[in-house]
Amino acid sequence: MTVDTLRKFVMPEVIFGEGARMQAVRYLDNLGVAHAFIVTDPGIINAGWIREIASAAEAAGISATIFSQVSENPRTTEVDAGTSMYRENGCDGILAIGGGSPMDCAKGIAILSTNGGMIQQYEGVDQIHHMGPPLICIPTTAGSSADVSQFAILNEQEKLRKFGIISKTIIPDVTLVDPDLLSTLPEKFIGYCGFDALTHAIEAYVSTGSSSLTDLHALEAIRIIGEALPVAYHERENREAARQMMLGSLHAGLAFSNASLGLVHAMAHPLSGLYDLPHGEANSLLLPEVIRYNYLSAQARYNRIGEILGASEEDIQKNGVEAIIGVVRGLAEKVGISGSLGDRGVLRRDIRTLSDHAMVDGCIVTNPLLPDVEEVMRLYEAAL
Numbered sequence: 001m002t003v004d005t006l007r008k009f010v011m012p013e014v015i016f017g018e019g020a021r022m023q024a025v026r027y028l029d030n031l032g033v034a035h036a037f038i039v040t041d042p043g044i045i046n047a048g049w050i051r052e053i054a055s056a057a058e059a060a061g062i063s064a065t066i067f068s069q070v071s072e073n074p075r076t077t078e079v080d081a082g083t084s085m086y087r088e089n090g091c092d093g094i095l096a097i098g099g100g101s102p103m104d105c106a107k108g109i110a111i112l113s114t115n116g117g118m119i120q121q122y123e124g125v126d127q128i129h130h131m132g133p134p135l136i137c138i139p140t141t142a143g144s145s146a147d148v149s150q151f152a153i154l155n156e157q158e159k160l161r162k163f164g165i166i167s168k169t170i171i172p173d174v175t176l177v178d179p180d181l182l183s184t185l186p187e188k189f190i191g192y193c194g195f196d197a198l199t200h201a202i203e204a205y206v207s208t209g210s211s212s213l214t215d216l217h218a219l220e221a222i223r224i225i226g227e228a229l230p231v232a233y234h235e236r237e238n239r240e241a242a243r244q245m246m247l248g249s250l251h252a253g254l255a256f257s258n259a260s261l262g263l264v265h266a267m268a269h270p271l272s273g274l275y276d277l278p279h280g281e282a283n284s285l286l287l288p289e290v291i292r293y294n295y296l297s298a299q300a301r302y303n304r305i306g307e308i309l310g311a312s313e314e315d316i317q318k319n320g321v322e323a324i325i326g327v328v329r330g331l332a333e334k335v336g337i338s339g340s341l342g343d344r345g346v347l348r349r350d351i352r353t354l355s356d357h358a359m360v361d362g363c364i365v366t367n368p369l370l371p372d373v374e375e376v377m378r379l380y381e382a383a384l
């Protein structure tokens, strides 16, 4: 066996099901946390979830300090502010509650609290030397999967760029996946986050880092999300659809955390860095063009994805990649996603900068076909 064929699969302890969030106190206690640092955002506080969990922690004798100054695309300055607050309050463990933004910010705080320095110095793969404090996540969107992944994506505002940190040390200890929490997610984020999860599964499945272990999760994620996403979007009271979306997102996260991603994410990150565009929205607008670009380099795999999402064998035989793009676009339309990057204010004059950033994004490495910068520019142009 050569090194190229070695594969590793890592994941946190997972508790899945309605009410899982209330296990937070038990796990804080199990992990020896006496003063929890809760990282969240204002929307989650307004939804009432924090009050419930913080009171339960305090009733069990665990103090809680709440940090909620986290933007939609979490910033390095917010990681710094959070780390200072963590230290000043003598915290000894982190509980992240929210979407990808609070969870990625929490991972940044975990890194700095034990490694020191500036968060930018940990950019890239395996640059972290010391394990962080205990980290428990409670995801509130069915999309980012930051609660299971070894990725943290942060925004360096001064340089208008996003960068990635990839390390086994930032895989949370525990994730409490509770479908009840989807009930307060605004409708449009059900669509965008669902498409983020779908993109995770598709990119993991065609990734050059995929394996039979990650394929299992990627294919199951595509199947579940394809069926459940329109129902979860249109029927907000449908608890089974919410449950399925949380499960689909979990499978997608397990796949991409271990197989990595591809060109959609490499191109989406600069859009969020430069324009602060929500991550799932950026992915959903880029996915069709990247499928067209990649198709011939992973044809059988894309055909399988198309079949799972409802394209007939006949349609795929006759129309090839257009059949796959057709079912992906059809799913997007069912959840209110339409339009282009240009509609979101993306300017032609920025395409070169966006493309330069995409070319150095870590996610591009495992794309099935490695583009040059002109090809990336053409793909942004096509999605404009």
Ligand SMILES: [Fe+2]
Binding pocket: 144, 196, 200, 265, 279
């Ligand atoms: Fe993503």
